[in-house]
Amino acid sequence: MELLKExxxxxxxxxxxxxxxxxxxxxxxxxxxxxxxFTDAAKLKWYTSxxxxxxxxxxxxxxxxxxxxxxxxxxxxxxxxxxxxxxFFHLSPSIEVVIANHQIIRDKQTLGEIDFILQEGEEIYHxxxxxxxxxxxxxxxxxxxxxxxxxxxxxxxxxKKLKSHQLQLTKHLEAYQNIASRALICxxxxxxxxxxxxxxxxxxxxxxMKQSDFIKGDFDAHVEAYYLLTxxxxxxxxxxxxxxxxxxxxxxxxxxxxxxxxxxxxxxVGLLYAKGYTSIVLVPDAWPTxx
Numbered sequence: 001m002e003l004l005k006e007x008x009x010x011x012x013x014x015x016x017x018x019x020x021x022x023x024x025x026x027x028x029x030x031x032x033x034x035x036x037x038f039t040d041a042a043k044l045k046w047y048t049s050x051x052x053x054x055x056x057x058x059x060x061x062x063x064x065x066x067x068x069x070x071x072x073x074x075x076x077x078x079x080x081x082x083x084x085x086x087x088f089f090h091l092s093p094s095i096e097v098v099i100a101n102h103q104i105i106r107d108k109q110t111l112g113e114i115d116f117i118l119q120e121g122e123e124i125y126h127x128x129x130x131x132x133x134x135x136x137x138x139x140x141x142x143x144x145x146x147x148x149x150x151x152x153x154x155x156x157x158x159x160k161k162l163k164s165h166q167l168q169l170t171k172h173l174e175a176y177q178n179i180a181s182r183a184l185i186c187x188x189x190x191x192x193x194x195x196x197x198x199x200x201x202x203x204x205x206x207x208x209m210k211q212s213d214f215i216k217g218d219f220d221a222h223v224e225a226y227y228l229l230t231x232x233x234x235x236x237x238x239x240x241x242x243x244x245x246x247x248x249x250x251x252x253x254x255x256x257x258x259x260x261x262x263x264x265x266x267x268x269v270g271l272l273y274a275k276g277y278t279s280i281v282l283v284p285d286a287w288p289t290x291x
Contacts, residue, residue, distance in 0.1 A: 001204055001239075005277075007047070008240045013061045015068055016054060017236035019084055021186075023047040025239070026202040028132070028189045033198045035162060038127060038184040040202065050092060057091075067091065080232040081131040081186070082115065095120055104172045114169050117176055126181040128166045132158060133234065133268075135208045135281060136191035137288055141198065146189065149266035149281055151288030188238060190281045208281040211257065219250055219271070226253045227270030229279060234268060238279040241272055257282055264290040 007024045008017050023043050029035060047054075057064040067090055071083035089097045099117035103110055116127045134146040134155050143156035167181040189199065190208040209217075227245040229237050237245060247253050257267045267282040284290055 005239055008236050011054065011058045013058050013064075014236070014242065015065060015084065016058045016061065017240065019088055020047065020054065021236040021239060022081070022084065023050075025186060026200050026204070027185050028134075028187055028200060028203045029185060029198055030200045033159065035159065035185075036167065036180070036182050038182040040200070043184070046088075046092075046095075049094065050088075053091070053093075064091065075232060077231045077234055078131060081235070082129055085129060085184075086116075089116065089118060098124060099176075104169055106172065111172060112165060112169050114173075115166075117170070117179070124176070124179050126167070126170045126176065126179055128162060128181070128183050130158065130162070130183060130185045130187075131234075132185065132187040133281070134187075134189050135283070135287075136189070136193060139193040141196045143198075147288050149268070149283065150264060151290055186235075188234075188279070206278060206280060208283060210283060210285045210287065211261070212285050214257075214282050215254060222273055223250070223271050224274060225272040226250060227272070228253065228256050229268035229270055237270060238268075239277070241270055241277050245270065261290065266290075 004021070004024050008020050011017050011020055023046050026040050027037055029037060031037065064087060067087040068083055071086040073079045073083070086097075086100060089095045096119040097116060098119050099114055102114045104112050104114065114126065115129050118125060118127055132155070133149060135149060136145060137147050138145040143159055144154055146155035147153065162183050167183060170176045170179060170181060188204065188206060190206050192207050195201065195205060225241070226247045226249065227237065227241055228247055229245060233242060233245055247256070253269065260267045261284050266287070268279065269282055270277060270279050
């Protein structure tokens with residue numbers, strides 16, 4: 001956790017901070033998940049080998065931000081994450097983008113879209129991206145008990161889609177049928193229980209909280225500042241505070257929370273304590289049912 005904070009804090013441009021978060025944050029899953037994961041070690045190798053470039057982009061971010069804007073289809077979190085990585089791959093001197101966002105169409109039917117086929121040295125591989133945030137609904141290992149903050153998406157659906165569909169798409173491309181397919185997964189899983197067997201032991205453990213518990217809690221005695229993490233500020237701002245997201249205090253946060261719940265949205269919050277900074281998710285008391 002501290003090393004991740006240190007790595008992010010070296011940079012000042014929000015988009016570069018977010019990219020560093022992607023490259024340095026642990027994948028929430030491990031190999032027990034049954035997915036062919038792009039490893040944390042491989043991501044960290046990207047970070048160290050591109051460190052001088054990251055510094056250069058941070059000092060003069062215009063080119064990076066122009067490409068990021070060009071690659072951003074819309075401002076939903078997943079598209080921002082994908083555009084961030086597309087920009088990184090596009091500007092990297094050692095990673096060649098062979099295919100990006102390639103639709104597979106057979107008999108006038110779209111079967112799916114390949115995120116990336118990349119080449120590094122002599123190796124060519126297929127990479128699917130995912131950024132996911134889940135809350136543990138029940139204290140079980142089963143993927144189906146991990147739900148999205150809004151109570152709709154589930155980890156089991158995402159893993160099934162990756163295994164049975166997204167990571168299988170290269171079989172439709174004759175030239176790339178035999179290359180390896182991997183999933184690069186980022187995000188944060190929030191839970192109020194111990195780590196389960198398929199979770200990465202290096203991933204951060206963070207809680208979520210019901211509305212009434214938060215309102216009753218004596219947070220002002222310990223919290224120095226509150227931050228409302230609106231999308232797409234769910235990357236580096238979960239680890240290092242972004243002052244542009246700072247609220248006036250708990251009362252303003254409670255009002256924002258009520259507004260979000262009325263729109264059937266959970267609330268992602270940053271909390272600054274004297275000894276550090278963390279993030280939590282606030283949900284209605286009836287979660288996973290939203291008002």
